[in-house]
Amino acid sequence: MSTAAPIVIVGASLAGLRAAQALRKADPAREVVVIGQEEHLPYTRPPLSKQLLAGEQEAEHVALPGGDLDVTWRLGVRATGLDRRAHEVVLEEGPPQPYDRVILATGCRARPWTGPGAELSGVHVLRDLPHALALRDELRAGARLVVLGAGFVGCEVAATARRAGLEVTLVDLAAHPMLPLGPAIGSRMADLHEGEGVALRLGVGVEALHGDGRVNEVELADGSRLPADVVLVALGAQPNVEWLEESGLTLDGGVVCDATLTSVDDPDVLAAGDLCSWPHPLAQGDRIRVEHWTNAVEQGTLAGANAPLDPVERAAHVAVPTFWSDQYERKVQAVGLPGLADAVEVVREGDGKLVAAARRDGRLIGAVAFNDVRGLMAYRKALAAGEDVPPPGAADDAEPAPLANGAR
Ligand SMILES: Cc1cc2nc3c(=O)[nH]c(=O)nc-3n(C[C@H](O)[C@H](O)[C@H](O)COP(=O)(O)OP(=O)(O)OC[C@H]3O[C@@H](n4cnc5c(N)ncnc54)[C@H](O)[C@@H]3O)c2cc1C
Structure with a gap:
């Protein structure tokens, strides 16, 4: 050396x-x-x-x-x-x-679309600055945007485009948007997008993109066809x-x-x-x-x-993961690893706010919140201390259960 x-x-x-x-x-x-x-x-x-x-x-x-x-x-x-x-x-x-x-x-x-029609113009991915500038150029009020993939990036672009006056359809093979956060969160995200006027096509895959040089249609696996002026491929990274x-x-x-x-x-x-x-x-x-x-x-x-x-x-990296996503007026925030949970349970909801605990084999491993930083912080603290926050209805004097391997 x-x-x-x-x-x-x-x-x-x-x-x-x-x-x-x-x-x-x-x-x-x-x-x-x-x-x-x-x-x-x-x-x-x-x-x-x-x-x-x-x-x-x-x-x-x-x-x-x-x-x-x-x-x-x-x-x-x-x-x-x-x-x-x-x-x-x-x-x-x-x-x-x-x-x-x-x-x-x-x-x-960005994971590209590699099926039929991948070469058509008007088909975008979004990872780098030039991608964003190219997509932005095509987001004109009244245009029809089809977003393939209802994960974080797909949902955020759907929200941004809807606010810009586009007709937006969000397509995903999964039954709910942002599925890694669990069906309880996913169904509320679906309600949010539908309430804002986004058309949801969930539980169905994409078969092909069609067009003559430029994309004009998205064919789904059930045979239906969605007219499209612009397509965003948001199939993950x-x-x-x-x-x-x-x-x-x-x-x-x-x-x-x-x-x-x-x-x-x-x-x-x-x-x-x-x-x-x-x-x-x-x-x-x-x-x-x-x-x-x-x-x-x-x-x-x-x-x-x-x-x-x-x-x-060298020091170990033990931080509790945190992330956020902004869609319309909703700030979705999460701590820990809710994507690995086998149960995500809403513990508090109202006034546009929500807090949900994510558990695996009964152990707290994460939490998700809508517009409620303070509510989320109790979970972040507990996760950092290797403790649990008792589920609602549990005895108030219950001993906090340590997390597996102690997340300290
Ligand atoms: C559209 C979008 C929105 C996002 N929104 C959120 C959000 O709201 N909240 C959140 O928590 N996270 C969000 N993220 C995720 C966040 O931006 C990433 O987690 C973060 O950028 C990761 O940083 P990184 O440096 O590890 O990798 P990257 O940002 O991916 O950077 C890697 C760099 O390495 C370069 N590179 C790759 N291969 C080579 C090579 N062979 N030689 C030289 N250079 C190379 C790449 O070009 C790139 O510049 C978003 C991401 C995207 C794309």
């Missing part, structure tokens, strides 16, 4: 930026190189389906503070491999980039791991790490953000990946702080 080589971060987005900031804070003199395939300095993605898409913000508003950080930015540069023996990041063009330690933060991309396939690192859809975000194969390799797969106490020590903003911030910061240290000195 050459001590003269810089610490290199691959992926110049949220997790990569936070890692660079943490490295700079730890050592103002250390050489840090950030490699990113996008031409832009790091920007924040949540507004791409909300304020920017609605025209309330422009590209300059989504830039993340920190682009002036004193590191070497290598933008518009794609990494194509990691040669761990040589300690080099292989690049699409030019000589490889040597590293002392490397932080992998290449995140995810795929981790950008392919470039690491020859590296010898263990990949399970993400880069497999230990609790300190260090690769299980190589102490000189760390990962952070959407790409990182690491064991979490709330999942009973199973590895998870979390595709949310706060996780990218927390993991990027920790990976940056951990990278210069000896592996035995």
